[in-house]
Each structure stands twice: as C-alpha cells, then as structure tokens.
Amino acid sequence: MKILAIESSCDETAAAVVEDGRKVLSSVISSQISIHTKFGGVVPEIASRKHIENINPVIRQALSDANLTLDEVDAIAVTYGPGLVGALLVGVAEAKAIAYATNKPLIGVHHIEGHISANYIENQDLEPPFICLVVSGGHTHLVVVKDYGEYEILGKTRDDAAGEAFDKVARAVGLGYPGGPKVDAMAKEGNPHAIEFPRGAVSGSPYDFSFSGLKSAVLNYLNQCEMKGEEVNRADVCASFQASVVDSLVSRAFAALDDFGYKKLAIAGGVASNSAIRSAFISECEKKGVEFYYPSPILCTDNAAMIGSAAYYDYKNGITHGLDLNAVPNLKL
Ligand code: KG4
Numbered sequence: 660m661k662i663l664a665i666e667s668s669c670d671e672t673a674a675a676v677v678e679d680g681r682k683v684l685s686s687v688i689s690s691q692i693s694i695h696t697k698f699g700g701v702v703p704e705i706a707s708r709k710h711i712e713n714i715n716p717v718i719r720q721a722l723s724d725a726n727l728t729l730d731e732v733d734a735i736a737v738t739y740g741p742g743l744v745g746a747l748l749v750g751v752a753e754a755k756a757i758a759y760a761t762n763k764p765l766i767g768v769h770h771i772e773g774h775i776s777a778n779y780i781e782n783q784d785l786e787p788p789f790i791c792l793v794v795s796g797g798h799t800h801l802v803v804v805k806d807y808g809e810y811e812i813l814g815k816t817r818d819d820a821a822g823e824a825f826d827k828v829a830r831a832v833g834l835g836y837p838g839g840p841k842v843d844a845m846a847k848e849g850n851p852h853a854i855e856f857p858r859g860a861v862s863g864s865p866y867d868f869s870f871s872g873l874k875s876a877v878l879n880y881l882n883q884c885e886m887k888g889e890e891v892n893r894a895d896v897c898a899s900f901q902a903s904v905v906d907s908l909v910s911r912a913f914a915a916l917d918d919f920g921y922k923k924l925a926i927a928g929g930v931a932s933n934s935a936i937r938s939a940f941i942s943e944c945e946k947k948g949v950e951f952y953y954p955s956p957i958l959c960t961d962n963a964a965m966i967g968s969a970a971y972y973d974y975k976n977g978i979t980h981g982l983d984l985n986a987v988p989n990l991k992l
C-alpha cells in the first residue's frame with residue numbers, strides 16, 4: 660500500500676510517499692527556517708502563508724521522486740494536530756481536496772504518532788511493545804507503545820518542552836534560532852561539569868519532566884556573570900545545560916523501563932537528534948541490556964515520511980477520516 664503523506668504542522672512543508680509503513684519511496688522537506696530566523700522563532704502567520712506557497716510543488720516533487728502519479732497512490736495521509744492551527748489547516752485542506760478529487764481514503768494522523776513511527780522506517784525489525792521518549796520543540800512525552808496505534812502516556816513536561824528549553828537557552832547565549840543544533844555543536848567544545856545546573860523533577864510524578872527551572876537557572880547564571888563583569892564561557896554553559904537535560908531524560912526513561920519491565924527503548928522528535936542525548940542513551944542501553952532504537956536526524960525533525968508510516972498502521976487498524984476532518988491544534992495522543 661502506497662500512501663502519499665503531508666505534514667505542515669509547524670515550519671516545515673513536507674510530503675512523502677511511503678510503502679507499507681516502512682519503505683520510503685520519496686521524502687521532500689521544504690524548511691522555512693531561514694525565513695523565521697530573523698524573527699527569533701516561528702511566526703505562525705508567515706508559516707501558514709509559506710505552506711500555501713510550497714505545498715503543491717512539494718507534493719509534485721514527492722510524487723515525481725517516487726516515480727508515481729497521483730492515481731498510483733492508494734491513500735492520502737495528513738497531520739491534523741497538534742500544531743499551529745493555520746499551518747495544519749493548509750495540509751488538511753490540501754489532503755482533503757486530493758482525497759476528494761481522486762476518491763481515495765483520507766487518513767488524519769497525530770503528529771506525535773508520526774514522530775514515534777519514524778522509528779519503524781529505519782528499524783525494520785522494531786515492533787511494539789516498547790517505550791518511546793518523544794522530545795521535540797513542542798512536546799516531551801514518555802510513552803508506552805503497547806501496539807500499533809495504542810499508546811499510554813506515562814509522563815510529560817509540566818512546563819517547557821525539551822526543544823523549547825534548547826531554543827530559549829540558545830537565544831540567551833546569543834546563538835539564534837533554531838537553537839537545538841547550535842547548542843549541540845557548541846556544547847562539544849565545553850565542559851559539562853563546569854556549572855552545576857538543576858535537574859528538574861516533579862514531586863510525586865516520577866515520569867514527568869520540568870525544564871523551566873533549568874532555563875531560569877541558565878538565565879540567572881548569565882545575569883550574574885554580566886553583573887559581576889565576568890566573561891561567559893558559552894561552550895561551558897551549553898555543555899552544562901545539555902548535561903542537565905540528558906540526566907532528566909535518561910533517568911525518567913530508565914525508571915520507566917525498570918518499573919514496567921520493558922527491554923526496548925526508542926527516542927523520537929527533533930531533540931532526539933542531539934548528539935549528547937544519543938550517546939548517553941546508547942551507552943546506558945548497552946550497560947543495561949536494553950535494545951535502543953533511534954531515527955537518523957532527518958527523520959527526527961519534522962518530515963512527512965513518519966506521517967506516512969503512522970498512517971499505514973492507522974489504516975490497518977481501520978482508521979480513515981471523512982471530508983469533515985479538521986485541524987485540531989491541541990489534539991491529544
Ligand atoms: O520535532 P521537531 O522538528 O518539531 C516539533 O514537532 O516541535 O523539533 C524541533 C525542535 C527544536 O526545538 C530544535 O531546536 C530541536 O528540535 N532540535 C535539537 C537538535 N536538533 C533539533 N535540539 C537539540 N539538539 C539538536 N541537535
């Protein structure tokens with residue numbers, strides 16, 4: 660089954676053709692990062708307009724790269740939430756129009772389910788059940804993937820998402836947007852033990868995350884340096900901040916693996932491409948005999964191939980949508 664998938668929930672306009680949930684026939688991503696960079700973050704209104712401009716060329720390119728015509732795909736999938744409502748609407752309207760015009764099934768996909776499913780693409784042997792840590796710009800979720808399309812959320816962030824914390828710290832140290840990859844690169848030059856930043860915890864909720872205290876600690880540290888006239892070692896700040904995030908993520912994920920007796924762990928979302936996070940999980944999993952799965956960086960950040968994968972399993976579970984499908988900005992998993 661070949662699915663044409665569309666993703667437009669934030670600042671990437673993406674389309675892909677995916678066969679049977681695991682084989683990517685094409686994947687096209689048009690990033691708007693250079694446009695939003697000058698505003699220091701994603702401007703929703705601009706994102707929607709750019710999606711409108713980009714979506715048809717991106718879909719045409721995805722079909723052409725897969726050597727297929729629209730008639731030759733079997734279903735149309737689209738992210739319908741969560742995300743920016745105006746951005747989501749562009750993809751949803753496009754997918755509905757194509758499904759209507761070609762009389763093919765329409766499958767609305769949850770964006771987080773897409774991130775989790777990116778793991779199926781590169782790990783052909785991965786089957787549920789497993790635990791997945793989803794860390795992106797908008798979400799930090801610790802999830803038990805009980806079966807295809809069946810999720811139990813063990814914990815989530817009580818305040819900032821992990822990616823949001825990376826972006827805010829990057830801005831504070833003057834690295835610009837998007838901050839995650841820049842902090843990752845700068846941290847490589849720094850000492851992760853140089854500054855003792857807090858490891859956020861939520862009392863009584865062992866699987867929940869909190870990153871706002873860490874972000875404030877970084878801002879306070881920078882303010883104090885400025886007041887004292889001390890020069891800031893930005894690499895040490897990045898490395899020490901990143902070490903705190905790594906500890907928070909690793910400790911929650913392994914608590915869940917131990918408590919629920921799982922031996923398989925996957926990570927997903929833009930922050931999952933962070934080099935320190937990946938290597939910490941690789942070495943912990945090796946030590947503890949846990950199988951570890953992670954997508955390549957291009958499948959961690961927003962893309963449509965992951966939506967095509969999730970849609971295949973949704974379809975097999977009997978999920979299709981009517982032409983009344985709407986964008987749901989705060990869609991629950
Ligand atoms: O999954 P994604 O593309 O979009 C959302 O669904 O939110 O994630 C984007 C987030 C941004 O906050 C970005 O700074 C972060 O992922 N990110 C990273 C890295 N690459 C992207 N964070 C840390 N290290 C990275 N290498």
Ligand code: ZN
Nearest residue numbers: 770795960961
């Ligand atoms: Zn995402």
